[in-house]
Amino acid sequence: MAELHPHETSRGPAGPEHPIDAGSQALSEALRGSFGIVKVVMVLLVLVFLGSGIFTVGQQERAIKLRLGKAVGQGEKALLGPGLHWSFPYPIEEYVKVSVSGVKRVSSSVGWYAVTPEQELSGQLPLAGATLNPAVDGYALTADNNIIHTRATLTYHISEPVRYIFNFVNASNAIQLALDNALLYAAARYPVDEALTRDVAGFREMVRKRVTELVEGQDLGIVVEDCLVQSRPPRQLEDAFNNVLRAEVTRSKVLNEARSHENQVLSKASADAQSRVNTAESDRARLVAEISSRAEQFQELLPQYQANPDLFVQQRLTETLGRVLTNAQDKIFLTEGADGKSKELRLLLNREAPKKTEEPKS
Amino acid sequence: MKKNPLTLAVGILLILIVGLLLFVFQVRQSEVAVVTTFGKATRPITDAGPHWKWPWPIQKVYKFDQRVQNFTEDKLTEGLTQDSFNLLTSVYVGWKITDPTAFFPRFAGGDDPIVEAERVLERTVANAKAAVVGQHPLSDFLSPGQHNQFAAIEEEILGIVRRDVQANDYGLEIEFLGIKKLGLPENVTQSVFERMTSERQVLISKSQFEGEAEAQKIRSEADRKAAETLANAEGQATQIRGKAEAEAAKYLAVFQQNPELANFIFRLNALEGSLKDRSILIFDQHTPPFDLFRGGFGAKPSTR
Numbered sequence: 274m275a276e277l278h279p280h281e282t283s284r285g286p287a288g289p290e291h292p293i294d295a296g297s298q299a300l301s302e303a304l305r306g307s308f309g310i311v312k313v314v315m316v317l318l319v320l321v322f323l324g325s326g327i328f329t330v331g332q333q334e335r336a337i338k339l340r341l342g343k344a345v346g347q348g349e350k351a352l353l354g355p356g357l358h359w360s361f362p363y364p365i366e367e368y369v370k371v372s373v374s375g376v377k378r379v380s381s382s383v384g385w386y387a388v389t390p391e392q393e394l395s396g397q398l399p400l401a402g403a404t405l406n407p408a409v410d411g412y413a414l415t416a417d418n419n420i421i422h423t424r425a426t427l428t429y430h431i432s433e434p435v436r437y438i439f440n441f442v443n444a445s446n447a448i449q450l451a452l453d454n455a456l457l458y459a460a461a462r463y464p465v466d467e468a469l470t471r472d473v474a475g476f477r478e479m480v481r482k483r484v485t486e487l488v489e490g491q492d493l494g495i496v497v498e499d500c501l502v503q504s505r506p507p508r509q510l511e512d513a514f515n516n517v518l519r520a521e522v523t524r525s526k527v528l529n530e531a532r533s534h535e536n537q538v539l540s541k542a543s544a545d546a547q548s549r550v551n552t553a554e555s556d557r558a559r560l561v562a563e564i565s566s567r568a569e570q571f572q573e574l575l576p577q578y579q580a581n582p583d584l585f586v587q588q589r590l591t592e593t594l595g596r597v598l599t600n601a602q603d604k605i606f607l608t609e610g611a612d613g614k615s616k617e618l619r620l621l622l623n624r625e626a627p628k629k630t631e632e633p634k635s
Numbered sequence: 636m637k638k639n640p641l642t643l644a645v646g647i648l649l650i651l652i653v654g655l656l657l658f659v660f661q662v663r664q665s666e667v668a669v670v671t672t673f674g675k676a677t678r679p680i681t682d683a684g685p686h687w688k689w690p691w692p693i694q695k696v697y698k699f700d701q702r703v704q705n706f707t708e709d710k711l712t713e714g715l716t717q718d719s720f721n722l723l724t725s726v727y728v729g730w731k732i733t734d735p736t737a738f739f740p741r742f743a744g745g746d747d748p749i750v751e752a753e754r755v756l757e758r759t760v761a762n763a764k765a766a767v768v769g770q771h772p773l774s775d776f777l778s779p780g781q782h783n784q785f786a787a788i789e790e791e792i793l794g795i796v797r798r799d800v801q802a803n804d805y806g807l808e809i810e811f812l813g814i815k816k817l818g819l820p821e822n823v824t825q826s827v828f829e830r831m832t833s834e835r836q837v838l839i840s841k842s843q844f845e846g847e848a849e850a851q852k853i854r855s856e857a858d859r860k861a862a863e864t865l866a867n868a869e870g871q872a873t874q875i876r877g878k879a880e881a882e883a884a885k886y887l888a889v890f891q892q893n894p895e896l897a898n899f900i901f902r903l904n905a906l907e908g909s910l911k912d913r914s915i916l917i918f919d920q921h922t923p924p925f926d927l928f929r930g931g932f933g934a935k936p937s938t939r
Contacts, residue, residue, distance in 0.1 A: 342661035343684040364661065383816060404825045407711055407723050407818030414817050416779040419831050420824060439665045442702045450705060450727040454813035461777045461785050461817070465831070466838075491703075491729060491811050509828050513835035520839040524846030531850035535857035542861030546868030553872030557879030567904075568886040571897060578896045586899060593903045603915040618917060 326360045333374050335434050339367045344435070351435055371434035376498060379445055383453040384413035384423040384460065386508065401508035412507070413460035421465055423504040425480055427452050433494030444493055448484075451491070455483035456502070469504055469514075477502040657690040667701040669735035670694050679736040697739055699748060703731045703810050706753045711818055712761055714768035722773065723818035724764055726792065728756060729810040737806030752807060756796075760812075763795035776817065789813055 330336045335352040338345040338360050345351060345366075353368075360366040387409050388399050405412055405420065412420045427448065431437045437444050459479040460468060468476045481500040488495055506514040578585045598604060607618065662668045662683050670678040670686075672694050680686055681701075688694045711723035730752075732738050742748040742755075767788060775784035793812040800807050819827065890897035910916070 339664060339683075341685040342663040342666070343682075344664050367663075403828075404821045406821050407816065411816070412818070414777050414819070416777050416783070418773070418777055418827070419834075420819075420827055440702055442700060442704050446705045447703065447729060450707065450729075450813065450815060453815050454727075457814055457817050458785050462779050462783050464779055467779075487811075487813070507828065507831075510831055510835070513832045517835050517838045517842070520842045524842045527846045527850045528853070531853040535853050538857045538861045539864070542864040546864045549865070549868045549872045550875070553875040557875050557882075560879045561882045564883040564886045567900070568889040571890060571892075571900060574900065575893055575896060578893065582895075589899070589903060593907055597907055597910045598916065601910060601914050601916045605915065605917040607917060607919045 322362055326362045326366070327357065328360070328368060328370075329357050330355050330370065333372050334370050335373050336368045336370045337435060337438070339369065341365065342367075344439075349435075369438060371431065371438050373431050373434050376428050376430055377445065378426055378428045379449040379452060380424065380426045381449055381452040381456055382424045383411045384421070384456050386410040386412070386422055398508050403509065405507070413457055415460050415465045415468060416462050417464040419465040420507050421460060421468060421504055422507060423456055423460060423468070423502060425452055425456055425500060425502045427484060427500050428498045429488075429495045430498060431494060432496045436492060436494030441493065444495070447491060447493060448488060448495065451487035452480075452484050452500075454487060455480045458483045465506075469506060470518075473502075473504070476504065658687060659685050660688055660696050661685050662698060665700060665702050666698045667732055667735045668696050668698040669739045670696055671739070676736045676739045679734065681735070697735070697743060699732050699735055699738065701732050703729045704749060704753075705729055706756055707815060708757065708760065711816055712764060713820065714765055716768060716771055716773045716776070718772040718774075720773040721820050721823065722768060722776065723816070723820065724768060724814060725816040726760060726764065726789075726812055727815045728760060728796070728812045730756065730807050731810060732806060733808045734804075734806035737804050739806075741805060752805070755805065756800075756807075759796055759799045760792070763792045763799065766795060767791045785814070 328336070330353055332355050335354065336358060337351050338353065338358075340361075341364075358368070360368050386399065386401075386405070392399055411422070413423050415421055429448065441447055459476055462479065463472070463476050477500065480502050481497065484500060485497045488497060574585075605618070660668075662680050664683045666683070668680040668686075669676050670680065670688050672678075672689075673692075674695075677694075688696055705727060706729075707727040708725040711725045713721055713723050716722050732752075738748070738752070742751040745751045770791075771784060771788060774782065775788060777783075789812060793809060796812060797809050800809060
């Protein structure tokens with residue numbers, strides 16, 4: 274606004290000094306009109322200039338204001354939260370936006386063979402030559418001097434945006450380099466089978482631990498969230514490795530068979546053992562019960578016997594024989610011949626049939 | 636034309652602004668700068684904010700990014716380990732400009748001082764690597780557990796590079812250094828593959844053999860255990876039977892009152908028990924009660 278007043282005041286006296294012909298009056302009118310436009314334009318320009326300093330900070334962002342190149346505020350206080358903000362336009366103030374809460378990721382393929390995104394998507398392997406050219410195909414060397422392929426993806430978030438932005442030209446590149454290094458480091462300490470099959474989790478953990486150490490040591494101002502590691506044998510040795518896996522499977526099959534045999538044998542044995550004990554137990558009960566009942570019977574019979582042993586014996590014998598004869602299926606009575614000898618009797622035993630057949634001969 | 640005070644103020648303001656633009660420069664948080672007087676570096680500036688200078692052509696300001704730069708060796712360099720293995724290595728370095736007055740005269744000549752500096756760094760790093768790799772056997776790089784010197788080797792290289800950078804006064808500082816790639820010459824990889832294949836063979840036969848052996852062990856162990864269990868049970872059963880005998884023996888005293896009678900009863904019971912069913916009896920006339928047929932008691936013999 275201030276710039277506009279001088280024109281107004283200087284023009285004031287100019288009018289009456291020069292008596293006017295129609296032409297110059299028209300010119301002065303025109304000039305006055307254009308000065309008016311200039312005034313408005315200048316006001317607008319100033320407003321636009323100041324207004325260009327308005328900026329918004331998103332939910333996932335923080336901003337840092339630099340006044341004459343120096344950050345306003347120290348450390349965390351320098352961070353402007355989400356919302357509308359204003360700074361003087363350059364060169365007095367500037368602002369830098371940083372995205373913070375989004376999870377960022379870097380991937381390391383330093384240990385992976387060369388593969389195009391199309392191949393990666395379709396899941397097919399690029400053709401493998403007999404050798405690996407270290408300039409093209411990445412790989413890692415293991416603790417037992419073998420070659421494996423391994424790659425990793427690291428997710429992290431920025432915990433100290435000021436550091437992340439103002440201390441590193443390319444912080445995410447630095448993180449990727451640390452991840453590359455961590456993969457090589459872990460592989461160099463793990464024998465091939467541990468890294469690929471037996472201790473995949475341990476391998477992963479070592480990569481994670483190493484990369485965390487590195488980024489902390491380098492003060493990158495980030496927090497590692499997760500680290501995914503994928504490893505595989507060289508394509509050239511695919512079959513050899515698969516055969517080992519197959520052998521392992523066969524082995525566990527053989528072992529499982531043996532274990533099921535073990536279960537079978539043991540459970541049968543313990544069942545048999547139990548039944549033997551049970552049989553013995555019931556034999557014992559029977560024997561004892563029998564003998565005790567005999568003893569009782571004996572006690573009862575003893576007085577009778579003592580009264581007349583012969584009669585008793587005869588009585589019992591006959592009685593028993595009577596019972597036996599009633600039960601017997603067949604009874605054969607041999608009469609005595611004239612010579613006082615019993616007749617001969619021949620038996621034909623049929624082994625096949627359960628029933629015996631007999632044929633009295635006379 | 637009369638000067639209005641406001642016009643005057645605006646004029647002064649404009650002159651001030653032009654003057655400030657000429658005499659003041661600002662250094663950003665992420666930068667360091669050096670002020671040169673007639674082309675000679677005279678004043679380093681490491682604090683962010685506004686600073687004074689004489690206008691061009693007396694003084695000039697050169698600003699440099701002072702953040703940590705990542706430098707990565709493009710190529711793998713080959714080096715012999717102590718035990719004569721050919722090892723390819725490449726490393727990455729994080730470095731930054733710390734002393735702009737020392738940095739400026741050395742590197743600001745070219746188009747991009749950062750690229751110039753990295754060219755020098757590349758040589759320094761290559762020398763340091765060559766010196767360190769040759770002092771370690773391969774097993775220092777690659778081995779499980781405590782013996783692994785991976786991190787220590789990186790420290791050694793870093794130490795040498797740092798010493799070199801300091802001795803030459805490049806105005807740089809090395810923040811970190813790490814191995815980015817480890818490799819073997821291409822023709823060696825094939826023999827590694829061959830070795831790995833034979834290792835796989837060994838593993839296959841080992842797991843076959845071990846599997847069979849272990850299965851055999853499990854089976855025989857199971858059989859042994861089963862036999863043992865049965866034998867134990869047999870022993871227990873015998874014991875139980877023995878106990879039964881002992882209990883039965885207690886009744887012996889009862890029978891001893893009259894052994895003859897006892898014998899008789901036992902025999903009767905045995906007889907009855909053995910002829911319980913499906914038996915065929917054959918008698919002659921002497922057997923009671925068939926002796927009746929002989930007319931033992933005066934009855935008439937009769938036949939059936």
